[in-house]
Amino acid sequence: MGAATFLRTVLQGRSSASSESEMASAASSSEDLFERYGIDHTKRFGEGGYGATFAAQDRKTGEAIVVKVIDTRKMKLALIQKECQFLETVKGNEHIIKIHAHGLGQNKHSHLYFIFMERASGGELFDQLTTHNGPLPEKAAQQFMRELVDGVAHCHKLGVAHRDLKLENVLLNDAGVLKVIDFGLSHQYAVSADGQVDRSKPIEGFCGSKSYAAPEVLLGRGYDGFQADMWSLGVCLFGLLNGFFPVDEAKPTDWRYQKLVKSQEQGRSSVATILGWYKKTPAHLSDNAVNLLDALLSINPLRRPSIQDVLAHPFVSGIEQPNYDEMSDSLHYRGAGMQQYGAFTADDMEIIDDGPVYRSLGGGFDDEFDAVEPPPMPGLARQAAFGGSDGMSLALDFTF
Structure with a gap:
């Protein structure tokens, strides 16, 4: 199954709300993550061999952000967490992309890693x-x-x-x-x-x-x-x-x-x-x-x-x-x-x-x-x- 098909299977539910609810309930350690951040799986900004990027929102502030959903079976978890740690380290400068939160899913979604980040949709x-x-x-x-x-x-x-x-x-x-x-x-x-x-x-x-x-x-x-x-x-x-x-x-x-x-x-x-x-x-x-x-x-x-x-x-x-x-x-x-x-x-x-x-x-x-x-x-x-x-x-x- 291709990455795009796989992610559609995981992220697309009966509705956007039910999809988010399913992920939240399946992730005990990430429950707060999905309570605060909503994912709109219908708005995709890009995809690659490791995962895809979707529109998201910080429910607390209303800020439009993005979430990168990465398949850890295709990319080492240690590498993903390493970059997240660097993003945490350098956070606080206007010209460094801001990381909001990140974490693994649980149970049947435990192989997916979610990184909620600042939206920068103006291109490279x-x-x-x-x-x-x-x-x-x-x-x-x-x-x-x-x-x-x-x-x-x-x-x-x-x-x-x-x-x-x-x-x-x-x-x-x-x-x-x-x-x-x-x-x-x-x-x-x-x-x-x-x-x-x-x-x-x-x-x-x-x-x-x-x-x-x-x-x-x-x-x-x-x-x-x-x-x-x-x-x-x-x-x-x-x-x-x-x-x-x-x-x-x-x-x-x-x-x-x-x-x-x-x-x-x-x-x-x-x-x-x-x-x-x-x-x-x-x-x-x-x-x-x-x-x-x-x-x-x-x-x-x-x-x-x-x-x-x-x-x-x-x-x-x-x-x-x-x-x-x-x-x-x-x-x-x-x-x-x-x-x-x-x-x-x-x-x-x-x-x-x-x-x-x-x-x-x-x-x-x-x-x-x-x-x-x-x-x-x-x-x-x-x-x-x-x-x-x-x-x-x-x-x-x-x-x-």
Whole structure:
């Protein structure tokens, strides 16, 4: 029996009320859960291999919410509860999806797990690119970035590294407010009583989503989760502003990554380098946008800004002229001469000659590549997560 058919069998009763009553009476430990929250099984927001999302309501407040109903025979209960625990930990920030309550059913429904959550029915941030049929205006991307950074800063303050930040894991509510979701691959660092996060022990193993994962994550030799999140933020921002990924995968098998490493070793702008491969320039971007992207997309994780640095960056803070003396050393500005950082300079033109040339009928190609046609831009596409301590992600296959 398919997931959709199974859930219809379980959730559809003689009426919405009788269906809810049946579930409530069958769940002794979850009785209060179903007394407070009502489920409308006729309004489905999405479904996947593990379950489905339905409209729900907090009867006490009248708030319209959603419930994710997950079949624990298809997804490990420990993984579901792990994400719920992370959502409980990071609760309290406007830009993190809010979890209201969660619990197992009982008796014949004991294999179902119910997660009542805030409703965010405005689609994924990824959808904004398809709606605009390409890159977003910088002002729009800037506002989304401010909200995303605010949510990630809240997580990092609590010692939580998300580890799968991507445009698909950001939803919008009806008012257009951004909400970070999917903490199934997150990592919890120890936090002292005075709020200090202990990141002394590297995270082992690799996880994330291919085009968003940091180089050190893909190496699988141990990495810092906060620094890896910074790279992923850079990929998100680059995608919003340019409509494609900076690299397909940040590892030596991707020619783009090889060239990016070389460019950074030469002290060149990563943004100008990447756009130069496709005969483009960063002329459509502000100096602040280019500067922040260059910092976030540093191959060396030690050279990336912290989330607090990003909060203070003029692109995010809205302060037009940064005070370079007060900025963290992890933000590598070009100094006073950086005022024209967003412009395409003669030095950057050398990068164009070192990369593939795109033409409508094919084009030139440098000697490093054997292909007759140049490889395409790493276009934006939805990506499934990989890895995690249990070898799978808690990506629930459906959105709401």
